[in-house]
Amino acid sequence: METQKTKYLNPYIGGVLLGLVLLAANFVSGRGLGASGAIKSTIVSAVTTVAPAASEKSGFVKEFRESHQGNPMKTWLVFEMLGVIVGGFLSGAIAGRLKLKVEHSPKITSKKRIFLALIGGILFGFGSQLGRGCTSGSALSGMAVLSLGGFITMMAIFGTAYALAYFFRKNWI
Amino acid sequence: MGPLSVNEIISENTNLFLAFLIGIGFGFVLEQSGFSSSRKLAGVFYGYDAVVLKVFFTAAITAMLGLLFFSLFGWIDLNLVYVNPTYLTSAIIGGIIMGAGFIIGGYCPGTSFCGASIGKIDALVFIGGLFIGVLIFGLGYNMWEGMYLAKFLGSPKVSETLGLTDGVFACILIVVALAMFWVAEWAEQKFPREQY
Numbered sequence: 001m002e003t004q005k006t007k008y009l010n011p012y013i014g015g016v017l018l019g020l021v022l023l024a025a026n027f028v029s030g031r032g033l034g035a036s037g038a039i040k041s042t043i044v045s046a047v048t049t050v051a052p053a054a055s056e057k058s059g060f061v062k063e064f065r066e067s068h069q070g071n072p073m074k075t076w077l078v079f080e081m082l083g084v085i086v087g088g089f090l091s092g093a094i095a096g097r098l099k100l101k102v103e104h105s106p107k108i109t110s111k112k113r114i115f116l117a118l119i120g121g122i123l124f125g126f127g128s129q130l131g132r133g134c135t136s137g138s139a140l141s142g143m144a145v146l147s148l149g150g151f152i153t154m155m156a157i158f159g160t161a162y163a164l165a166y167f168f169r170k171n172w173i
Numbered sequence: 174m175g176p177l178s179v180n181e182i183i184s185e186n187t188n189l190f191l192a193f194l195i196g197i198g199f200g201f202v203l204e205q206s207g208f209s210s211s212r213k214l215a216g217v218f219y220g221y222d223a224v225v226l227k228v229f230f231t232a233a234i235t236a237m238l239g240l241l242f243f244s245l246f247g248w249i250d251l252n253l254v255y256v257n258p259t260y261l262t263s264a265i266i267g268g269i270i271m272g273a274g275f276i277i278g279g280y281c282p283g284t285s286f287c288g289a290s291i292g293k294i295d296a297l298v299f300i301g302g303l304f305i306g307v308l309i310f311g312l313g314y315n316m317w318e319g320m321y322l323a324k325f326l327g328s329p330k331v332s333e334t335l336g337l338t339d340g341v342f343a344c345i346l347i348v349v350a351l352a353m354f355w356v357a358e359w360a361e362q363k364f365p366r367e368q369y
Contacts, residue, residue, distance in 0.1 A: 014206035015231020023239035030176030035282035060311035083196020091204035092291030120278015121302015131267020144236035149259030156268020
């Protein structure tokens with residue numbers, strides 16, 4: 001059986017490549033990369049389809065409409081995130097890492113890991129809306145264009161994660 | 174010349190097609206760098222694997238320098254490039270909530286799609302959580318609208334705020350990043366983990 005661990009790319013080379021992808025995004029579209037924006041588009045699209053009347057009154061939908069015209073799914077970040085899924089899959093296929101599994105520390109059960117992933121996702125989803133973007137859109141892309149807000153959000157994300165790391169150490173180490 | 178879509182050099186549909194290709198590059202590089210593994214990502218917070226810090230800051234600096242040089246060569250008009258606006262209160266509180274989500278869930282939105290694309294079920298559940306979180310924000314929008322819009326500072330650049338030119342700030346950031354990389358390499362030696 002194959003037990004050999006597949007190797008990852010050198011992180012500094014990976015960083016330069018990611019930087020070039022981010023540069024390409026800015027050169028093509030005038031904006032950086034993102035992830036949570038695609039989820040926002042999907043939610044706006046779903047809500048306006050399911051409850052059109054109620055969604056008209058929503059400040060959240062109104063705010064989205066002010067910056068996006070037309071179909072909420074026909075936006076840059078939605079197409080970009082579809083690409084992310086394809087790109088991630090291709091990389092995993094080439095590296096032999098395609099496998100259905102719950103990844104967790106041996107000290108916790110799969111069930112606990114799933115529960116924590118759900119809670120973490122809810123928090124991250126909420127925070128990304130309040131912070132106008134996640135690690136990709138606000139922190140990374142914001143830093144590349146020297147946005148003050150991008151630097152502040154980056155420091156808040158990593159600062160908080162470091163501050164809380166001790167309390168959640170058993171889930172990871 | 175650039176940004177291509179803002180200057181209408183390419184059509185809207187071409188722009189969306191390029192978004193898809195750029196996304197493929199984004200997902201591919203994230204996965205190749207190991208960002209599809211929550212235990213590898215979380216390593217940065219415990220010192221045993223600082224791949225997040227190395228990739229993140231190398232990428233930010235590469236893109237930042239690229240934009241500054243492209244601007245210098247006249248290839249891109251930086252006035253047309255979107256600079257994220259700064260709403261001080263929500264930038265900090267949103268960041269704090271995201272930081273908690275990161276250490277609890279082990280992913281961020283981009284990396285969770287990457288993890289799910291190679292079959293990580295925990296990443297898929299994290300994505301489910303993201304949708305719930307965004308929906309909660311949308312449903313209760315009126316409750317936190319005040320906080321969301323508070324302390325709007327416009328779209329300042331950090332270099333302007335510090336009274337530096339972009340170039341000088343970029344140099345300082347590179348020195349800071351190199352210092353962090355040095356600490357990261359030291360930490361990986363100090364807190365090694367064979368398998369995770």
